[in-house]
Amino acid sequence: xxxxxKTTLGEYLSGRDTISTKDAKLYLTIDGNIIPMxxxxxxxxxxxxxxxxxxxxxxxxxxxxxxxxxxxxxxxxYVNESNWLKYALPYLEGGKDLYFEITLTIHDxxxxxxxxxxxxxxxxxxxxxxxxFESDDGVxxxxxxxxxxxxxxxxxxxxxxx
Numbered sequence: 001x002x003x004x005x006k007t008t009l010g011e012y013l014s015g016r017d018t019i020s021t022k023d024a025k026l027y028l029t030i031d032g033n034i035i036p037m038x039x040x041x042x043x044x045x046x047x048x049x050x051x052x053x054x055x056x057x058x059x060x061x062x063x064x065x066x067x068x069x070x071x072x073x074x075x076x077x078y079v080n081e082s083n084w085l086k087y088a089l090p091y092l093e094g095g096k097d098l099y100f101e102i103t104l105t106i107h108d109x110x111x112x113x114x115x116x117x118x119x120x121x122x123x124x125x126x127x128x129x130x131x132x133f134e135s136d137d138g139v140x141x142x143x144x145x146x147x148x149x150x151x152x153x154x155x156x157x158x159x160x161x162x
Contacts, residue, residue: 040076
């Protein structure tokens with residue numbers, strides 16, 4: 001049975017066809033240097049729409065008009081390096097702010113969907129991790145929201161099931 005036959009209307013998605021997030025890889029590009037984020041534990045990214053209300057005479061329906069979009073996300077991981085603080089210090093001292101790129105790749109070889117690679121550009125963190133100390137058992141972690149201004153679907157999944 002082909003993937004197209006397996007995912008036709010009225011069929012169901014097999015559990016093995018879902019994509020494991022454990023197979024994701026994340027790379028940052030900062031000042032031309034490619035940095036594998038082996039200490040990352042999470043990333044989310046999305047385009048958020050700004051919608052304005054459109055009301056007209058003769059209609060009781062409040063319509064919506066998309067007028068812009070904003071790229072937002074969250075990035076988190078373990079603190080085992082000082083890079084984020086090093087990159088933030090120039091801005092604190094009157095220099096330039098840090099903008100970088102993120103490349104996300106996911107490939108779960110158990111599924112028939114193949115690989116997806118997405119590139120985010122003009123990424124800027126909302127805050128910079130310095131420390132995360134607690135007296136109980138644990139490890140140092142950080143999380144920051146971010147914005148981005150461009151995105152490219154570099155490699156789409158080979159079959160969307162639609």
